[in-house]
Amino acid sequence: MANRLGNVSGLSMFSEEKLREMSGAKLLDEIMLKSCVGVLVIDMVILLMHGKKNMQHMILNLLIKLRTSGLPNHRIKLKVGTPIMLMRNLDQSDGLCNGTRLIVTRLASHVSEAKIISGKNIGNLFYIPRMSMSPSESPWPFKLIRRQFPIIVSYAMTINKSQGQSLDSVGLYLPSPVFSHGQFYVAISRVTTKSGLKILIHDKENVPCSITTNVVYKEVFQSLC
Numbered sequence: 113m114a115n116r117l118g119n120v121s122g123l124s125m126f127s128e129e130k131l132r133e134m135s136g137a138k139l140l141d142e143i144m145l146k147s148c149v150g151v152l153v154i155d156m157v158i159l160l161m162h163g164k165k166n167m168q169h170m171i172l173n174l175l176i177k178l179r180t181s182g183l184p185n186h187r188i189k190l191k192v193g194t195p196i197m198l199m200r201n202l203d204q205s206d207g208l209c210n211g212t213r214l215i216v217t218r219l220a221s222h223v224s225e226a227k228i229i230s231g232k233n234i235g236n237l238f239y240i241p242r243m244s245m246s247p248s249e250s251p252w253p254f255k256l257i258r259r260q261f262p263i264i265v266s267y268a269m270t271i272n273k274s275q276g277q278s279l280d281s282v283g284l285y286l287p288s289p290v291f292s293h294g295q296f297y298v299a300i301s302r303v304t305t306k307s308g309l310k311i312l313i314h315d316k317e318n319v320p321c322s323i324t325t326n327v328v329y330k331e332v333f334q335s336l337c
Contacts (some may be wrong), residue, residue: 175256183247184260192216196226197266197273200243207233211273213266214238224261230277271299279303284311289325296326 176186184199194216202208207228214226217237224240244259271290275298282303290296303309313321 178252178256180247180251182249183245183256183258184262184264186258186260188261188263188265190216190219190224190265192219195229195266196263197269198240198263200245200262202238202240202262206236206238207231208238213269213277214240214263224263271295274299274302277302279308280305281308282310284309286311286313286324288316290327293327293329296324 179185182199190196196214196216198208198210198212198214201210209231212228213230214228216224216226218225222242225237226240228234228236228238240261240263242259243262244257245262246255246257250256268285272295279302282300284299290299300309300311311324313324315321
């Protein structure tokens with residue numbers, strides 16, 4: 113598998129285990145980040161523990177490795193021109209909502225400037241500060257609070273996150289078929305012209321394919337009759 117994937121530009125830099133762990137959108141983001149030189153943004157970790165320095169070091173190493181949905185990573189690699197997506201509602205009246213996509217225009221230690229590239233407020237510049245955030249549903253038996261920019265790198269996005277957007281060019285990566293009713297339609301209808309749509313499909317053995325499965329729940333249409 114690793115040899116076959118290695119033929120695709122950018123994939124050879126990852127181990128086979130790492131490739132299995134990452135979803136399509138995360139994999140594409142990682143490939144783009146590996147190829148650029150940027151600023152590494154690290155969250156502020158404050159750990160109050162008296163004595164036992166070895167134990168404190170072990171706990172700190174554990175906390176910085178924790179990842180879950182709705183919480184930015186401990187380390188975020190950014191540069192001017194990097195596309196990002198907001199993970200929190202900052203100002204809905206100005207279009208700064210969860211899922212809004214922007215491009216980084218300036219970087220500082222505690223604030224970043226970015227330009228909106230989706231929605232009704234395209235072109236507007238805003239400052240994004242660091243925030244103290246915690247996942248709404250913690251998968252751990254404790255509450256983790258991370259002070260970081262409320263963003264994720266967004267060279268690619270999931271189909272669900274793309275809903276409501278109209279784009280001139282769309283590259284759709286399908287390493288596996290869609291799993292929900294209407295999901296494939298949502299993906300291909302984001303583009304305004306047929307010529308702006310490119311689709312990459314391959315099977316479990318990473319052999320390129322020209323067909324995929326479109327999931328349709330027939331019960332939805334039966335209820336309309």
